[in-house]
Amino acid sequence: MAELILTPNIDNPDDFYAELLATHEGLDKAASDALNARLVLILANHIGDRQVLSQALAAAALKEED
Amino acid sequence: MNKIFEIPLYPYARSADQDAPAPVRHKVVVVGAGPIGLGAAIDLAQQGVEVVILDDNDKVSFGSRAVCYAKRPLEILDRLGCGKRMVEKGVEWNVGKVFFDERLVYEFNLLPEDGHEFPAFINLQQYYFEEYMVDRVRELQAEGAPIEIRGRNKVAAVGVHDDHVAIEVDTPEGPYNLEADWLIACDGANSSIRAMLGLDFIGRVFEDNFLIADIIMEADFPTERWFWFDPPFNRGQSALLHKQPDNVWRIDFQLGWDIDREREKKPENVIPRLKAMLGEDAQFELEWVSIYTFQCRRMEKFRHGRVIFAGDSAHQVSPFGARGANSGLQDTDNLCWKLKLVIDGKATESLLDSYDFERIQGADENILNSTRSTDFITPKSEMSRLLRDAVLDLSEHYEFARPLVNSGRLSVPCIHDGSPLNSADALAGGPARSRPGAPCPDAPLGDEFLLPKLGGRFVLLTIDADAPDLIEEDGIEVTRLALSVKDDPTMALKERYLGEADSAVYLIRPDQIVAARRPSFDDNLIRAAIRRATGKE
Numbered sequence: 069m070a071e072l073i074l075t076p077n078i079d080n081p082d083d084f085y086a087e088l089l090a091t092h093e094g095l096d097k098a099a100s101d102a103l104n105a106r107l108v109l110i111l112a113n114h115i116g117d118r119q120v121l122s123q124a125l126a127a128a129a130l131k132e133e134d
Numbered sequence: 135m136n137k138i139f140e141i142p143l144y145p146y147a148r149s150a151d152q153d154a155p156a157p158v159r160h161k162v163v164v165v166g167a168g169p170i171g172l173g174a175a176i177d178l179a180q181q182g183v184e185v186v187i188l189d190d191n192d193k194v195s196f197g198s199r200a201v202c203y204a205k206r207p208l209e210i211l212d213r214l215g216c217g218k219r220m221v222e223k224g225v226e227w228n229v230g231k232v233f234f235d236e237r238l239v240y241e242f243n244l245l246p247e248d249g250h251e252f253p254a255f256i257n258l259q260q261y262y263f264e265e266y267m268v269d270r271v272r273e274l275q276a277e278g279a280p281i282e283i284r285g286r287n288k289v290a291a292v293g294v295h296d297d298h299v300a301i302e303v304d305t306p307e308g309p310y311n312l313e314a315d316w317l318i319a320c321d322g323a324n325s326s327i328r329a330m331l332g333l334d335f336i337g338r339v340f341e342d343n344f345l346i347a348d349i350i351m352e353a354d355f356p357t358e359r360w361f362w363f364d365p366p367f368n369r370g371q372s373a374l375l376h377k378q379p380d381n382v383w384r385i386d387f388q389l390g391w392d393i394d395r396e397r398e399k400k401p402e403n404v405i406p407r408l409k410a411m412l413g414e415d416a417q418f419e420l421e422w423v424s425i426y427t428f429q430c431r432r433m434e435k436f437r438h439g440r441v442i443f444a445g446d447s448a449h450q451v452s453p454f455g456a457r458g459a460n461s462g463l464q465d466t467d468n469l470c471w472k473l474k475l476v477i478d479g480k481a482t483e484s485l486l487d488s489y490d491f492e493r494i495q496g497a498d499e500n501i502l503n504s505t506r507s508t509d510f511i512t513p514k515s516e517m518s519r520l521l522r523d524a525v526l527d528l529s530e531h532y533e534f535a536r537p538l539v540n541s542g543r544l545s546v547p548c549i550h551d552g553s554p555l556n557s558a559d560a561l562a563g564g565p566a567r568s569r570p571g572a573p574c575p576d577a578p579l580g581d582e583f584l585l586p587k588l589g590g591r592f593v594l595l596t597i598d599a600d601a602p603d604l605i606e607e608d609g610i611e612v613t614r615l616a617l618s619v620k621d622d623p624t625m626a627l628k629e630r631y632l633g634e635a636d637s638a639v640y641l642i643r644p645d646q647i648v649a650a651r652r653p654s655f656d657d658n659l660i661r662a663a664i665r666r667a668t669g670k671e
Binding site: 073074075076078081084085086093100101104 | 515
């Protein structure tokens with residue numbers, strides 16, 4: 069069974085974060101929100117694995133300690 | 135109160151130059167007696183180059199200012215004769231804690247690698263730093279070195295000529311003129327030399343104010359760097375707590391853009407902020423309060439004929455990551471040996487173009503890193519803040535988010551990939567960290583360390599390889615340092631310089647940067663590498 073990766077997995081995290089911010093630059097909040105929603109769907113499709121996606125949804129909700 | 139920064143350490147004294155019938159010509163004039171100007175002058179004087187420092191003031195830094203010094207600059211300062219004293223006085227630290235709101239979300243340890251003579255970081259007030267450097271100037275003078283420091287000598291005008299710089303200086307006793315073969319401008323972010331030459335200084339302005347309060351306090355806080363995002367005592371902003379020697383604590387509050395700076399600086403407004411942070415009963419005394427804003431910018435070129443800029447006069451960064459003074463000392467370390475060779479006629483002026491290449495590369499890396507830290511610490515849009523807060527929330531629960539938390543990427547030296555002075559890497563299996571363009575990593579050699587043995591000259595470091603003890607190529611002398619992996623039972627030397635290779639020959643520059651490396655000695659190739667490292671190929 070595939071496991072959601074929750075340890076560092078991105079090379080040059082600062083480069084990634086800067087690119088993420090740059091993608092949002094100049095957008096108003098509504099446009100930024102929409103971009104984030106599209107990004108979630110694109111990344112989810114790339115992952116594909118339903119179990120991993122369920123784990124990711126739970127992790128994002130910060131539910132593990134409840 | 136008689137603090138070191140209130141006492142004139144280099145008071146004005148009349149110079150014979152002021153009574154000379156014609157302007158006296160000096161080899162090098164350094165403008166500015168801050169950490170970078172003093173570093174440049176000491177480096178040149180140690181190499182026997184005659185140097186005069188002009189400073190519009192006569193005291194060391196007012197207030198603590200730059201407090202965080204990294205390993206590479208400390209290694210440079212050791213060569214300049216003051217690194218060990220700074221480490222003895224300074225506070226070493228390795229642990230950093232990151233708080234978000236009221237919660238500790240993340241803790242890091244710099245985990246300094248073993249087998250280095252100098253620590254990853256020390257905290258030391260800039261006034262001590264400069265005091266020790268002024269002491270070193272005095273020591274060099276006592277030894278007869280050609281170095282002079284002139285307090286309350288303010289440069290009023292400069293004229294740049296093909297083969298010298300004419301300088302007009304104001305003093306308490308009126309103006310005088312002098313000349314220099316070379317002028318190094320270390321006069322800070324608001325460089326008057328840069329303004330006089332009409333040179334631009336372009337970059338990004340950050341609309342934010344930060345309040346520094348240095349307090350003297352007997353406190354039980356550990357020797358750690360504590361950073362707060364959006365704490366209850368400074369809502370919506372950030373804060374930093376960091377220890378300095380003598381029970382002085384650096385506290386830094388982000389204030390935002392629309393504030394009344396004069397009002398915020400008043401003790402009656404600073405003290406309540408501090409009490410909200412430290413508790414109503416905290417006992418402390420204010421040593422120094424300042425409000426700063428910052429920009430990230432650099433000059434297009436650092437060298438303008440006979441005038442060369444180093445430190446903040448050439449490039450300015452946000453303070454997050456301690457990349458100001460630390461990078462400035464790497465500027466002068468890079469520059470001084472090159473200038474010495476040019477002055478001695480052993481290299482042409484084109485060698486100085488590599489100073490521009492290498493230190494602009496360093497400045498761009500520092501500006502990139504400090505800009506990113508600033509964007510994380512002070513988000514400029516609602517989405518930027520949402521993403522930042524999401525990273526902080528996740529970092530409390532999941533390890534993956536921690537590398538994204540950016541409260542300052544702490545200063546590490548630049549690796550000069552692509553420098554015109556590098557020869558292609560010819561050591562198969564050699565470690566990436568010591569490739570051509572990289573500063574030599576330190577390594578233990580029994581009770582001693584590698585870097586002091588490299589010193590400030592060209593060295594051919596051989597590890598389990600044969601080579602001549604001395605090579606001379608077109609006026610450049612290269613001395614061999616013969617080592618074996620057996621000299622270091624901890625195997626750090628092998629790990630840092632051989633990697634998978636069985637032997638190695640390194641050509642190392644006077645600033646301890648690798649110029650070339652290969653598995654064994656080859657006379658033609660090493661001579662070509664020496665020529666290349668001195669701007670002759």
